[in-house]
Amino acid sequence: MLRRVFYARKLYNNNMSLSIKELIVEADRCVACGLCLPHCPTYRKTGSEADSPRGRIQLMRAVAQDILPNNARFNEHIDLCLSCRNCEAACPNSVNYGALVDTTRALFVQKKSLLFALAKPFIRHRFLAKAITWPIWFLQKFKLNGLLNAIHPAVKLLPVIEKPASWKSFYPATSNKVGAVSLFLGCATSALDSQTLNASIFILNQLGFDVHVPASQTCCGSMARQAGDADESSKLVAQNQTSFDQTMPILTVASGCGAGLHDYLPTHKIQDISAFLVSCDWTNxxxxxxxxxxxxxxxxxxRNVQKSHSAVYALLKKIPDAEIIALAGNGQCCGGAGAYMLTQSEMANNLLNDKISAIKTNNVAILATSNIGCSLHIANGLRAQNLTVSVLHPIQIIATQMGYAR
Ligand code: SF4
Ligand code: SF4
Structure with a gap:
């Protein structure tokens, strides 16, 4: 117990971090009303109290107090949590479920996963991620699917990727300058969705913003946190803290990164790019x-962490003649959830099926999503059923309507 308290204090020193004592106090704030239960995707699927927010909070507290053992069954119930934080948004007592589950993962469910150990350097260093995307881009371009599948089963989840890109550290405004922003690249986005980052720079420059892209920035730390590797996530947060200028907004294009930075980099102004753009002057x-x-x-x-989802609709509504519609079932996670689609594939695919059904029922041809994880997971589900749907970041749609040509 003493060792755990020391470990918690040593690793955590920011706003979402809890010590064991704080974890127990926060868990005690749950009054077991059960109002969060219908909002929890895993409870909806399994019907098990241990896979509900209320049940998980009880388990976390019991393990933290050494009342229950930290065993494989406990780990399974925590691992099955998507960290979607629907429960947090629904809780009338504002229980900080995100901090509870992050702390629990760091203290009790640290992964010795080979997959994460192998992925760690590629998550931390963009040049390594870029190096690995070159052969994938090449194999995709020349349709060498057999070789592609031989790399790793997860490779089949990838979209058709662009030629690996690099960014300059500064892109000046192309019209009268009205301000300056920083752009967060993200590990997965910079490797797999360079077109959204380039479209973002184009829009911001056109609207009169200088765009700074600090070369020393790194991953937001969310994947490491999800794997229970608090040491690694703290290092990544610290590197980002010194990489970005505190005086200007940091814009994120992947909401997964935005949420991670929002919670763990409180010293900086983090904003989703759609939320930033919607308040800009579009006259010219x-x-x-x-x-x-x-x-x-x-x-x-x-939706649940950055609470900026309505900005996406408002931004897309600026496009004349376009009809913007919320996909049915938007209150439930698609199952992507970072590495969850790989580590908990059964539940991830179960939840994905609900999204694919909603897409089919509504004859969707264009789907806008602001998170690379959702985009990869949904696009993979669509491919599996031979459905042709354009899954695009809203920024790509806006940039195209502004005349941006890749
Ligand atoms: S809604 Fe909040 S207080 Fe009620 S059971 Fe869920 S977490 Fe606990
Ligand atoms: S974060 Fe999501 S999956 Fe986890 S308990 Fe809350 S609602 Fe359920």
């Missing part, structure tokens, strides 16, 4: 009409 940046139905999928991190 007309958008071409688009007579289409654009369905919007709300990532949990944007």
């Amino acid at each position: 940046a007309p958008l071409k009409p688009l007579k289409e139905h654009i369905f919007v999928q709300d990532p949990c991190t944007l």
Whole structure:
């Protein structure tokens, strides 16, 4: 017990971090009303109290107090949690479930996963992630699918990736300068979704913003946190803390990164790019009409943590003639949830099926989503059923209507 208290104090020193004592106090704030239960995707699927927020909180407290053992069954119930934080949004007592589950993972469910150990350097260093995307890009380009599948089963989850990109550290405004921002690249986004980052720079420059892209920035730390590796996530947070200028907003394009930075980098102003853009002056940046139905999928991190999902609709509504529609079932996680789609594939696919059904029922042709994890997971589900749907970041849609050509 003493060792755990020391470990907690040593590793945690920011706003979401809890010591064991604080974990127990926070867990005690749950009054077991059960109002969060219908909002929990895993409880909805398994019907088990131990897979509900209320049940998990009881388990976390019992293990923290050494009343229950920290055994494989406890680990399974914590691992099955998506960290979607729907429960937190529904809780009338504002129990900080995110901090409880992050702390529990760090203290009791640390992973010795080979997959995470192998992925760690690629998450931390963009140049390594870029190095590995080159052969994947090459194999995809020349349709060498057999070789692609031989790399790792997870490779089949990847979209058709762009030629690996690099970024300069500064992109000046192309119209009258009105301000300056920093752009957060993200480990997965910079490797797999360079088109959204380039589209973001284009839009911001057109609207009169200088864009700074600090070369020393790194991953937001969310994947490490999810794996219970608090040491690694703290290092990544510290590196980002010194990489970014505190005087200007840091814009994120992946809501998973935005949520991680929002919780763990309170010294900086973190904002989702759609939320930032919606409040800009668009007078001199007309958008071409688009007579289409654009369905919007709300990532949990944007909805429950950054609480900025409504900005995506408001931004897309600036496109003349476009009809913007919320995808049915937006209150439930798609199952992507960072590495969850790989580590808990059964539940991830179960939840994905609900999204695919909603897409099919509504004959969706364009789906906008602001998180790379959701985008990869949903696109993979669509491919598996031979469904042709354009899954795009809202920023890509806006940039195209502004005349951006890749
Ligand atoms: S809604 Fe909040 S207080 Fe009620 S059971 Fe869920 S976590 Fe506990
Ligand atoms: S974070 Fe999501 S999956 Fe985990 S307990 Fe809360 S609602 Fe359920």
